[in-house]
Amino acid sequence: MATVDTVTLTCWRCAADISTTVPPAGTRLSLACPGCGHAFFYPFSDHASSTSTIDPSASERENTVSASASPARNETPSVQYDPQPNPKEDNSTRGWQGDAHHEVDGHGCATAKQAFKNKIGLWIAALWKWISSCISSVRSSVSAWQMRRRARIAFQEEQSALEQKRIVLRHAARALRASEIARLRTASLSHADTLLALTPREFETAVCSLYRQLGYTVKQTPFSNDRGRDAIAFDSHGSKYVIECKRYAADRAVGRRDLQIFFAAMIEEDAKGIFVTTGRFASTAPEFAEGKELTLVDGKRLRGLFARAYCLDSDRGIYEVMCPDCGRTWRRRVRASNPPVCEECSGTFEEFTITAL
Numbered sequence: 001m002a003t004v005d006t007v008t009l010t011c012w013r014c015a016a017d018i019s020t021t022v023p024p025a026g027t028r029l030s031l032a033c034p035g036c037g038h039a040f041f042y043p044f045s046d047h048a049s050s051t052s053t054i055d056p057s058a059s060e061r062e063n064t065v066s067a068s069a070s071p072a073r074n075e076t077p078s079v080q081y082d083p084q085p086n087p088k089e090d091n092s093t094r095g096w097q098g099d100a101h102h103e104v105d106g107h108g109c110a111t112a113k114q115a116f117k118n119k120i121g122l123w124i125a126a127l128w129k130w131i132s133s134c135i136s137s138v139r140s141s142v143s144a145w146q147m148r149r150r151a152r153i154a155f156q157e158e159q160s161a162l163e164q165k166r167i168v169l170r171h172a173a174r175a176l177r178a179s180e181i182a183r184l185r186t187a188s189l190s191h192a193d194t195l196l197a198l199t200p201r202e203f204e205t206a207v208c209s210l211y212r213q214l215g216y217t218v219k220q221t222p223f224s225n226d227r228g229r230d231a232i233a234f235d236s237h238g239s240k241y242v243i244e245c246k247r248y249a250a251d252r253a254v255g256r257r258d259l260q261i262f263f264a265a266m267i268e269e270d271a272k273g274i275f276v277t278t279g280r281f282a283s284t285a286p287e288f289a290e291g292k293e294l295t296l297v298d299g300k301r302l303r304g305l306f307a308r309a310y311c312l313d314s315d316r317g318i319y320e321v322m323c324p325d326c327g328r329t330w331r332r333r334v335r336a337s338n339p340p341v342c343e344e345c346s347g348t349f350e351e352f353t354i355t356a357l
Contacts, residue, residue: 248279
């Protein structure tokens with residue numbers, strides 16, 4: 001009996017080794033994988049068969065086939081010899097295609113493909129991990145930037161609100177200072193020497209402001225050619241008054257003649273009269289005014305009206321000041337030696353103090 005060569009093949013599915021005899025030339029080998037049970041046909045080419053010089057007889061082939069007809073698991077697989085395959089048969093209907101070299105090369109190609117797929121999978125996983133880390137880093141950076149931006153905007157809004165508050169407080173402090181200066185200047189009018197220091201026009205304006213403070217509606221007339229009318233006033237009941245102002249020295253008296261001229265203006269305007277002077281009235285003035293709707297205001301009574309209208313008796317020389325930083329207010333004396341210091345914010349603001357009138 002001739003020597004029979006064997007060949008070892010590898011299953012392309014489970015990579016199990018399959019050992020079988022070399023079939024005769026011109027036949028097709030039918031194999032079953034002992035690992036996965038996959039069955040496939042494998043035709044050998046002339047090149048593969050030329051490696052074996054075996055040309056067994058028919059009886060030997062039958063014995064070989066019958067001896068290996070029922071292989072056990074993990075043993076030599078069953079071998080069946082088919083007649084010469086139809087050369088016109090489509091390779092796609094015969095399991096794995098090609099010759100012996102093609103089978104071995106096909107398994108190597110499959111292994112290389114699998115390795116390549118594994119490498120591609122690892123590369124894709126690494127790439128996705130890197131992309132995920134980049135996305136996470138970008139998200140963290142964007143979140144941190146947004147937090148810093150919100151904090152910066154909040155800080156800017158807070159500073160803007162504080163600046164607006166400071167501007168409002170400084171305007172309020174300046175307005176309070178101006179009003180206190182006007183009040184203190186009016187308070188100084190309660191002194192006779194201060195009233196006498198005014199010009200006639202300023203004296204008329206001061207008297208008009210006085211009666212406005214007392215609740216009258218006052219309209220000042222032109223300074224020249226007023227025909228005995230320095231101002232026209234109306235009280236809260238709608239009564240009409242004519243006001244005449246005379247800035248005289250404290251020892252100068254207003255006589256009957258001045259009152260007669262003023263009374264003529266009262267009749268012309270059909271109104272009551274108020275005659276104001278910084279001096280005094282002669283003894284004949286009250287007699288003339290008796291029975292007429294004429295009010296006489298001398299220097300002493302005028303100073304009393306100023307004090308009552310502006311509440312100057314207790315507030316003379318004292319003014320109110322406001323801190324331009326926090327808005328706190330307190331009272332302070334004119335020409336005080338120490339600079340004003342806020343007790344809440346410790347700010348010093350000599351700009352808003354009143355040192356002289």
